[in-house]
Amino acid sequence: MFPTRLLRSSTVNASEIAHFSRLSAEWWNERGEFSFLHKMNPIRMQFIRQKLIETAYDEQPEEAVNPRKVGILQGLDVLDVGCGGGLLSETLARLGARTTGIDASESNIAIAQHHASLDSRLTDNLSYKHTSAESLLTQSKRFDVVCSMEVLEHVDNPVMFLKTCSELLKPAGHLFLSTISRTPLSYFLTIFMAEKVLRQVADGTHTYSKYINPSELLQFFQTYHSQVPSSESTANQSRPWITRLYNGEPTRTEAEVRGMIYNPFSASWILAPRGAWGAAECNYIFWVRKPALDGISS
Amino acid sequence: MLAISTRPAASRLLSKAQRFISTNHGEYDAVIVGGGPAGLALASALGSKKELQNSLKIALVEAGDLSKVRDWSPQAGTFSNRVVSLTNASQAFLKDIGSWGHVEQERTAPIQEMQVWDGVSDARITFSASELGVPTPDQGMARLTETLNLQRGLLRHLQSIPDVHVLDKSKVQSITVDETPGSWPLVHLDTGRVLKARLLIGADGLNSPVRSFAKISTYGWSYDTQAIVCTMVHSPRGAFLGPNTTAYQRFLPTGPIAFLPISDTASSLVWSTKPALATALKGCEPSVLARMINAAFRLPEISMRYLHDRILEAHEAGKPITDEEIKAEILWREQSHSIDQTSAYSSITIDSNSGIPPLDAEMVPPVVSSIQPGTIASFPLRYNHAETYTGEGQGSRTVLVGDAAHTIHPLAGQGLNLGLGDVECLSRCIHGTVLRGGDIGSYTALLPYTQERYLENHKIMSACDKLHKIYHTSSGPLVQLRSVGLEVLNEFDSIKAAIMMSAGSVSKTNRVLSYNGDVRAAMFDMAAKGVENIGKAAGVAQVVRGGLAGIAVNALQNLAKAAPAAAASSQGSSQGK
Numbered sequence: 001m002f003p004t005r006l007l008r009s010s011t012v013n014a015s016e017i018a019h020f021s022r023l024s025a026e027w028w029n030e031r032g033e034f035s036f037l038h039k040m041n042p043i044r045m046q047f048i049r050q051k052l053i054e055t056a057y058d059e060q061p062e063e064a065v066n067p068r069k070v071g072i073l074q075g076l077d078v079l080d081v082g083c084g085g086g087l088l089s090e091t092l093a094r095l096g097a098r099t100t101g102i103d104a105s106e107s108n109i110a111i112a113q114h115h116a117s118l119d120s121r122l123t124d125n126l127s128y129k130h131t132s133a134e135s136l137l138t139q140s141k142r143f144d145v146v147c148s149m150e151v152l153e154h155v156d157n158p159v160m161f162l163k164t165c166s167e168l169l170k171p172a173g174h175l176f177l178s179t180i181s182r183t184p185l186s187y188f189l190t191i192f193m194a195e196k197v198l199r200q201v202a203d204g205t206h207t208y209s210k211y212i213n214p215s216e217l218l219q220f221f222q223t224y225h226s227q228v229p230s231s232e233s234t235a236n237q238s239r240p241w242i243t244r245l246y247n248g249e250p251t252r253t254e255a256e257v258r259g260m261i262y263n264p265f266s267a268s269w270i271l272a273p274r275g276a277w278g279a280a281e282c283n284y285i286f287w288v289r290k291p292a293l294d295g296i297s298s
Numbered sequence: 299m300l301a302i303s304t305r306p307a308a309s310r311l312l313s314k315a316q317r318f319i320s321t322n323h324g325e326y327d328a329v330i331v332g333g334g335p336a337g338l339a340l341a342s343a344l345g346s347k348k349e350l351q352n353s354l355k356i357a358l359v360e361a362g363d364l365s366k367v368r369d370w371s372p373q374a375g376t377f378s379n380r381v382v383s384l385t386n387a388s389q390a391f392l393k394d395i396g397s398w399g400h401v402e403q404e405r406t407a408p409i410q411e412m413q414v415w416d417g418v419s420d421a422r423i424t425f426s427a428s429e430l431g432v433p434t435p436d437q438g439m440a441r442l443t444e445t446l447n448l449q450r451g452l453l454r455h456l457q458s459i460p461d462v463h464v465l466d467k468s469k470v471q472s473i474t475v476d477e478t479p480g481s482w483p484l485v486h487l488d489t490g491r492v493l494k495a496r497l498l499i500g501a502d503g504l505n506s507p508v509r510s511f512a513k514i515s516t517y518g519w520s521y522d523t524q525a526i527v528c529t530m531v532h533s534p535r536g537a538f539l540g541p542n543t544t545a546y547q548r549f550l551p552t553g554p555i556a557f558l559p560i561s562d563t564a565s566s567l568v569w570s571t572k573p574a575l576a577t578a579l580k581g582c583e584p585s586v587l588a589r590m591i592n593a594a595f596r597l598p599e600i601s602m603r604y605l606h607d608r609i610l611e612a613h614e615a616g617k618p619i620t621d622e623e624i625k626a627e628i629l630w631r632e633q634s635h636s637i638d639q640t641s642a643y644s645s646i647t648i649d650s651n652s653g654i655p656p657l658d659a660e661m662v663p664p665v666v667s668s669i670q671p672g673t674i675a676s677f678p679l680r681y682n683h684a685e686t687y688t689g690e691g692q693g694s695r696t697v698l699v700g701d702a703a704h705t706i707h708p709l710a711g712q713g714l715n716l717g718l719g720d721v722e723c724l725s726r727c728i729h730g731t732v733l734r735g736g737d738i739g740s741y742t743a744l745l746p747y748t749q750e751r752y753l754e755n756h757k758i759m760s761a762c763d764k765l766h767k768i769y770h771t772s773s774g775p776l777v778q779l780r781s782v783g784l785e786v787l788n789e790f791d792s793i794k795a796a797i798m799m800s801a802g803s804v805s806k807t808n809r810v811l812s813y814n815g816d817v818r819a820a821m822f823d824m825a826a827k828g829v830e831n832i833g834k835a836a837g838v839a840q841v842v843r844g845g846l847a848g849i850a851v852n853a854l855q856n857l858a859k860a861a862p863a864a865a866a867s868s869q870g871s872s873q874g875k
Contacts (some may be wrong), residue, residue, distance in 0.1 A: 018638060021865060028479075028480060030741040031690070031741065035742075038740070038741075039741040039742055039745075041736070041742070042730075042731070042736060042743075043733045043744075045734035045735050045736070046734055049733070049734065068349040068733070069349060070349055070353045070732055070733060071353075083782075090735070090737065091734065091735030091736055091737075092735060093735075094735035094736070094737075095734075097737040115480060118478075118480050118481065119481070119496075119737070120325060130461065174517075194395075197563050266746075267745065267749075268745075268746065269539075
């Protein structure tokens with residue numbers, strides 16, 4: 001079922017892939033196993049929209065930005081790593097992105113392709129590939145935006161995975177990740193309640209020890225430097241992706257952490273405001289921007 | 299399986315938005331079934347959003363010929379018999395989508411004051427726009443206009459929106475869906491066209507075909523009541539009384555009768571009464587109906603009962619009561635109640651056009667002198683609420699708005715306002731989904747719509763239902779209790795609230811997405827959401843506990859409990875039918 005070339009790459013976990021392959025038919029059942037993800041998708045997209053508009057305002061004259069434009073991702077190459085059934089990929093494509101969704105599970109890709117074929121608006125700019133992020137590195141294509149939602153907590157070697165995602169970005173590209181913090185609260189909500197008590201999520205979906213805290217992501221990108229082709233710069237090192245933290249928070253232009261809180265009364269997710277206390281104790285979404293070429297330290 | 303003919307409009311659109319036109323010309327993002335006010339308003343709302351241009355392809359399907367509505371040109375001074383009351387929130391919404399400007403303003407009239415009283419005890423409450431704190435009291439607490447005027451305005455607005463294709467004279471023959479899971483519904487029209495819908499919207503009224511396709515069941519009952527409507531002609535109110543901007547409603551045990559001003563000399567009637575009586579009244583000369591309307595706002599309940607019996611007897615005998623006979627009967631009843639001939643409560647001899655009006659002139663509507671010919675009609679009243687507003691399984695990608703989702707007793711004039719509330723919420727929901735790249739036909743995208751509207755509609759629907767039932771009796775203890783209720787507890791708060799219909803709902807349109815990273819704003823939003831949810835949870839708890847499901851009229855329910863026998867009989871008699 002799994003091509004050996006995928007298993008050889010270091011971040012894909014065979015048993016995780018087997019788990020999601022079993023569930024793949026369920027991806028588009030909005031009331032089933034993945035209903036939480038369906039409901040989470042709008043706020044992920046809201047965050048992606050917000051950050052792209054915010055950076056556009058930072059870099060372009062005020063009047064050149066239309067914050068209410070639908071096709072906010074028009075003309076951008078976007079990669080969705082671990083696309084699953086294509087929940088996020090389809091929404092990215094609808095906002096105009098030339099979207100590539102990749103997943104290590106062949107059955108997920110089949111489901112995603114089938115579902116996208118039902119919607120004629122998606123035919124032009126959405127494609128899926130059964131491959132791993134690592135194998136994309138061997139190709140020359142790089143992306144304006146790389147998204148990987150609820151994937152980090154399922155990979156084997158997160159550092160390697162983060163590096164791969166980072167290297168797949170063009171300079172000044174955006175990396176969006178969403179995952180779960182390793183806290184007592186997240187254990188209680190995502191494993192004890194969701195999997196064991198309420199059984200809204202299949203048992204074994206999550207592994208507590210694989211959860212990653214926002215501070216660990218921030219730390220990683222504080223020391224992470226883009227690989228710079230030596231021909232383009234005399235200095236071997238670019239600036240780190242996050243130059244420094246202020247009271248544990250990155251600057252708005254470099255990175256951002258936002259909590260995502262499920263409200264059981266309205267059965268919907270809320271994107272917590274920036275810096276909201278305790279909001280990122282469970283689910284959170286993370287954005288970081290690759291330094292532009294001119295950001296290379298001289 | 300699709301047999302699609304090329305549309306004449308296709309070439310125009312191809313040049314306009316080539317990349318959005320799929321090979322399949324019958325594919326639409328939204329197919330709205332029903333060209334009533336709710337369907338037309340939804341098409342306008344979706345089509346008028348600038349930023350949604352070219353990202354939504356909309357079709358509106360209507361069985362009737364809409365050109366008749368578009369070209370409707372009534373004679374000056376005459377009015378159609380179907381009028382709607384638009385709350386300020388509804389008007390603001392129509393302004394927001396740009397349709398209100400197309401509604402002929404000369405054919406709308408503000409309600410600046412309402413007088414509502416108990417037909418048995420005469421306990422009365424009055425509320426006026428200025429008391430209610432309406433920001434612009436001159437504009438009134440609501441505006442009345444003919445349904446046709448509103449529909450025509452909406453249609454004129456739609457003519458300027460290229461994204462909306464109006465397919466009239468097209469009846470929905472069937473709605474099907476392919477076996478493949480996740481397929482989109484196919485709407486087969488009697489013109490041979492087949493429309494494939496990402497989202498199928500049922501704005502198709504009480505017997506909604508879309509609702510049957512989605513297999514959404516409804517619960518409800520018939521009220522054993524017919525509403526007589528007509529356009530009433532009367533003299534203008536004299537200089538001492540000011541303009542004709544007061545709406546009157548009297549709750550008789552047979553049902554409420556309402557006088558709704560639409561111009562200085564014309565007003566619209568909605569008289570809910572027993573079906574037999576409605577038939578008998580419609581069988582008489584129009585002048586008899588005019589006299590009975592005047593009497594129904596003036597004479598004590600016992601005399602109304604007597605007059606009703608006389609009309610029914612005459613009708614059953616095959617000799618409808620004549621104008622002379624009814625005039626004599628009313629005159630005799632006025633005299634026996636010692637109603638002063640100069641009082642406003644006398645409708646037979648009063649000459650409202652000259653001199654100083656009587657002191658109590660504002661207590662009752664102007665005397666109706668005649669009925670505009672050809673405007674008398676009646677329709678049965680029902681309470682109906684769909685169990686949900688969105689379809690699932692085989693019926694997924696469907697959503698209901700307006701009368702397809704709920705029908706209501708017209709006593710508070712809220713039917714269309716609830717429908718426009720649905721439309722406002724659904725269009726906001728669709729807008730937000732499109733901006734986030736979502737699929738507008740998906741269950742997840744439509745969930746907030748059902749969540750927001752269901753309880754909101756249910757509250758007002760059950761408030762109106764309770765009011766109808768509680769006033770449907772003339773039994774002593776209950777009348778006393780409800781009159782105390784009317785005067786002291788002022789339970790009309792729910793109706794007041796219904797008429798005001800949370801003016802705040804409009805500002806939500808601007809809240810689709812907040813882009814500014816303003817933490818405080820977002821915090822307030824969250825806090826507000828939290829409070830809202832606590833409120834909702836409490837509301838649900840009350841519904842469950844109460845069983846009778848009345849929230850706004852809880853106080854009344856408590857009163858009813860105090861008179862168990864009367865309450866039981868009233869509930870029993872009205873629910874059993």
